[in-house]
Amino acid sequence: MPSRHRSSNLQRALYLSPGGSGERIAQAAALAACATRSGAADNPYSWQPARISAGAPVALRGRKGAPITLAAFAGRPVLLNIWATWCAPCVIELPALDRLQRDFGRRLSVVALSVDRKGMPAVTDAFRKLSIRHLQPYLDANGSAITTLKIVGLPATVAIAASGEFLQVRRGRVDWDDPNERARLRAILGV
DSSP states (O other), rough: HHHHHHHHHHHHHHHHHSSHHHHHHHHHHHHHHHHHHOOSSTTSSSSSOOOTTTOOOEEEEEETTOEEGGGGGGGOOOOEEEOTTTTTHHHHHHHHHHHHHHHHHGOEEEEEEEEEEOOOHHHHHHHTEEEETTTEEETTTOOOHHHHOOEEEEEEEEOOOOSSSSEEEEESSTTTTTTHHHHHHHHHTTO
């Protein structure tokens, strides 16, 4: 991620996070730096094979509260990102996901699924503060997707084939502006 995006995103994350103490800032920065690692198969922050059954029931709600399943995105590869407004690395990653959706257009559906218990108003407020223009807000307020998808921390990203097959899972924040990360994504999803 170019430095101009990184600093402004960190400022936004601190603005959105409750409490924002110096210790919390240091922890968020350390987590964000740690979560961008990639490479070796033993690295928990690299893409790992998904151990999720095809058709696993992931229920989400759209902006107006209407229930939606991942089947609504059938026919197009999906990058499902599980995040929350209280998670600093998640908030830092969101603008890059927005640019990823902008750049890939109709070839890829980037689904930003928030697990905020405060509901859709918290999610739409975060989108507004971060100037998110290309993503639609989705919500899983009870966090059932975390259990269904066997997510162990936030943010987490799941690559799903156009057929609905869960291909790969990745823990931690990803720099989606990095050409190498985009090349990995193209290789996984064929986009």
